[in-house]
Structure formats: structure tokens, C-alpha cells
Amino acid sequence: MANTTFNGPVRSENGFQSISVNSTTGAVTVNSTFGQGVVLGTQSLSGAGAVDITNAFTSLTTTGAAQALTLANGDVGEVKIITHTVDGGSAVLTPTTKIGFTTITFTGVGESAMLVYTSAGWAIVALNGAVAA
Secondary structure, three states: OOOOOOOOOOOOOOOEEEEEEOOOOOOEEEEEEEOOOOEOOEEEEEOOEEEOOOOOEEEEEOOOOOEEEEEOOOOOOOEEEEEEEEOOOOEEEEEOOEOOOOOEEEOOOOOEEEEEEEOOEEEEEEEEEOEEO
């Protein structure tokens, strides 16, 4: 697909969408919607594993105690929000590169962390109930 560059404002009465198309099935997935509000792409993560850096929001379901979560380095300015939405235990997030903390632990529904990636690594912007160590 070609890139298009505009010189001047781009306007729409009905908003904009960022999409991806499955190369096998042709199915279209809306990743983000821009207009009256911004809808962030969502990862649904169940159990231990990698918190992705392709979606701004991760909905976390725990299925055991002290489940290990990882977070790869992002792009400078990237924002990541992780919220514990279904409680089946606890999870411990360990980003690859971080500033001022080693881990973030989620133990209850509603706990969340908002991080931003800087040139020095992931920095905590806000915690709601989750605990940084």
C-alpha cells in the first residue's frame, strides 16, 4: 500500500480510523479511532506472558499466583496502560528497560499502571493500587 503525504489540514466530519488488514483472510481490524474521542487498541492477556507494545491498552486476566509479565522496549513517547480486569491471582510485570523501579505487581481487580517510554526506558506515569518495587 502506498503512503500519502498531505500539505495542509486533513478534515473529516466522521473521524478517522487506523486499521490493519489480515493478509490471509482480508479481515479488517480497527486499531484506533480518532474523532470525537480516541479509542485505544486493546490486548486481552490471560495468564503469564508478554504485554504487547502494539496496543496502548492491556486488559489483564490473572489465572494463578505471581504470573510473570514482560514488556519489551517501546518507541520514545509511547504510552502503555495495563489494567487488572479479572482476578484469578496476581501478576508481576518486569519491563526490559525501566527507570526507578524493577517490577510492578497487580493483585486485585481495578489495579492499573500507566507507563511512558522515554529514551532511558519505561517510566511510571501513574499507579492505581498496583505496587512498584
